[in-house]
Amino acid sequence: MGVKSEQEIQKAKEGSLNTLNALYQQIGNTAEGVVPLYDSIEDFFFQDIDYQKVKSFVPIWMIDAGRSPESSWDKGLYEQLRSVYNDPVSNRIIHWADVQAILAAFQDRVMAVRNYLEVIYKYLPAYCLYDDSEYENSTRVLDDTSDKVHTAINNVFVSLCSSFDLFTKVVYECSKYDASGFAKYKKMKSRDENILYKKGNYGFDELKADGMLYSEPFCIRTACSFRDEYIHNGAWDYRCAICYPLVAGGEPVEPFVVMPDLTDEGHLVTSGSRNKFYAKSTKINAFLPGFVKDVMGVLTKTVETLIDLLRKKIVAGNKDKATEVAVFQMLRNQIISKKVMMGDKYTDDELAKDVDFLLPRFPEMHPIITELCRGITLNIKNGNWLLSCGFTAGRPYRMPMFVLLLNESANLKSDHRLAYHLLKEAYLLTDNIYNRLKECPYPFNLSDYLTELENNLPNRNPAELESEEVVLYNSLPNRFKVYRGMCDDEKQTRQFGISWTLDKDYALNYVFYKKNEVKGTVGWRAEMEIDKSDIFAVWGVVGKKKEIVINPKKCKDVVFIKVIK
Numbered sequence: 004m005g006v007k008s009e010q011e012i013q014k015a016k017e018g019s020l021n022t023l024n025a026l027y028q029q030i031g032n033t034a035e036g037v038v039p040l041y042d043s044i045e046d047f048f049f050q051d052i053d054y055q056k057v058k059s060f061v062p063i064w065m066i067d068a069g070r071s072p073e074s075s076w077d078k079g080l081y082e083q084l085r086s087v088y089n090d091p092v093s094n095r096i097i098h099w100a101d102v103q104a105i106l107a108a109f110q111d112r113v114m115a116v117r118n119y120l121e122v123i124y125k126y127l128p129a130y131c132l133y134d135d136s137e138y139e140n141s142t143r144v145l146d147d148t149s150d151k152v153h154t155a156i157n158n159v160f161v162s163l164c165s166s167f168d169l170f171t172k173v174v175y176e177c178s179k180y181d182a183s184g185f186a187k188y189k190k191m192k193s194r195d196e197n198i199l200y201k202k203g204n205y206g207f208d209e210l211k212a213d214g215m216l217y218s219e220p221f222c223i224r225t226a227c228s229f230r231d232e233y234i235h236n237g238a239w240d241y242r243c244a245i246c247y248p249l250v251a252g253g254e255p256v257e258p259f260v261v262m263p264d265l266t267d268e269g270h271l272v273t274s275g276s277r278n279k280f281y282a283k284s285t286k287i288n289a290f291l292p293g294f295v296k297d298v299m300g301v302l303t304k305t306v307e308t309l310i311d312l313l314r315k316k317i318v319a320g321n322k323d324k325a326t327e328v329a330v331f332q333m334l335r336n337q338i339i340s341k342k343v344m345m346g347d348k349y350t351d352d353e354l355a356k357d358v359d360f361l362l363p364r365f366p367e368m369h370p371i372i373t374e375l376c377r378g379i380t381l382n383i384k385n386g387n388w389l390l391s392c393g394f395t396a397g398r399p400y401r402m403p404m405f406v407l408l409l410n411e412s413a414n415l416k417s418d419h420r421l422a423y424h425l426l427k428e429a430y431l432l433t434d435n436i437y438n439r440l441k442e443c444p445y446p447f448n449l450s451d452y453l454t455e456l457e458n459n460l461p462n463r464n465p466a467e468l469e470s471e472e473v474v475l476y477n478s479l480p481n482r483f484k485v486y487r488g489m490c491d492d493e494k495q496t497r498q499f500g501i502s503w504t505l506d507k508d509y510a511l512n513y514v515f516y517k518k519n520e521v522k523g524t525v526g527w528r529a530e531m532e533i534d535k536s537d538i539f540a541v542w543g544v545v546g547k548k549k550e551i552v553i554n555p556k557k558c559k560d561v562v563f564i565k566v567i568k
Contacts, residue, residue, distance in 0.1 A: 036306055436449075488529075
């Protein structure tokens with residue numbers, strides 16, 4: 004038939020270039036099309052909580068450690084942290100990070116196909132203008148170029164099949180996902196059960212429909228056939244050569260690589276142990292563009308179907324409470340892990356910094372404070388620090404914090420002198436004490452505790468008082484009258500507060516005291532006479548009015564004067 008014209012050759016080159024550019028774009032689109040799948044899986048995995056609100060509390064090690072060179076954590080540190088974060092929410096997040104890693108690897112393998120194709124088509128054309136009958140001669144060459152081309156060809160199939168395996172692992176994790184199954188950390192099911200791609204798996208019938216990955220169309224079976232042969236039996240051309248043919252007149256034309264024959268199902272044609280027959284003389288450099296295009300179409304369709312499938316499986320519901328619990332758990336882990344990792348370097352200063360952050364939210368955060376304070380040895384300095392945490396926002400919770408320290412520290416229950424001073428600090432710095440004590444996680448009766456301190460500190464007055472308090476205490480007669488402003492609820496329950504005053508007019512300030520959240524328009528000024536020996540203490544901030552502290556059990560013959568708001 005003769006040599007092709009320049010116009011025919013140019014047209015073939017331009018067509019080849021357009022085909023390859025379109026193919027590279029399609030490969031990029033297939034990889035990019037995975038992005039919405041991240042969101043679909045995340046929404047499917049965390050449909051009971053708002054993961055976006057939890058995300059900001061997720062430490063970077065949970066994402067990177069053990070799978071990225073950007074993390075410097077070694078195995079021991081990773082496992083130590085994982086033991087601290089061993090709760091259902093954290094274990095789910097670690098699992099999701101593991102699945103994300105596989106999904107990212109899937110995208111990487113898809114994009115790698117383009118890189119290998121670019122190597123192949125740097126040296127070979129994507130077309131062959133001549134039939135075998137037109138070749139008068141051919142030279143098979145083995146050199147660096149042939150090595151690069153064959154390696155790239157083999158890697159196209161390896162990368163494609165690797166992407167099938169990786170995507171199958173993702174599908175398997177979704178199909179076997181159980182949000183209630185993360186009480187303990189577990190390896191991914193796909194890894195534990197050695198899941199790889201095969202026809203018909205896994206879990207979702209929708210992904211087995213015609214044209215999907217798990218229906219195993221011709222292009223997918225072909226990829227697996229060549230990958231299996233290369234991995235398990237070696238390259239299909241044991242010489243790994245490139246053919247350089249000549250046509251009439253000794254004219255050199257497009258080089259090529261011949262691929263083994265395939266059945267209609269995509270298997271290598273086999274006879275006994277032989278499975279590399281080349282009777283069809285198919286040129287793999289001309290075969291690959293259409294073949295890869297078909298594979299990308301299957302992958303794209305399967306990814307899109309999985310995205311839609313997972314979205315349909317998401318059950319809408321109120322996530323607020325579960326999200327709040329999840330945020331708390333992550334915050335708890337963050338703080339406790341800091342303590343664990345710092346070890347002996349976790350000083351009283353570090354403890355105070357953490358409690359300073361937590362105390363203003365004591366009702367929700369007291370379990371974390373409990374873990375931080377459990378077993379610590381208190382003294383006046385660190386005790387006062389802890390009670391003073393949170394600045395103004397922490398003020399309502401000084402007394403609950405004292406009770407927590409009483410129950411969790413190593414020494415406060417037995418060191419009554421220290422407890423006396425810390426109780427005084429907490430009491431003077433807390434508003435609405437009795438309501439706040441209701442938010443305390445421990446049973447605590449202030450009257451009973453004052454009795455315990457009275458019994459163990461018989462000489463507390465005036466030994467433990469400050470100078471201004473001593474002056475007032477010494478000036479008191481053996482019997483005197485005290486006053487207390489109180490709301491109607493306090494009067495009715497007769498669960499009196501411990502703070503009284505010598506000034507009956509001053510007592511009126513506390514009948515409807517705003518910080519005590521008093522309800523109603525009726526209040527009372529209570530008054531009674533008491534022996535000096537029966538008062539618990541005289542307490543007060545320097546330069547301020549002093550309170551006469553009286554154990555409610557000592558309150559007798561109380562007289563009430565009604566006060567209308």
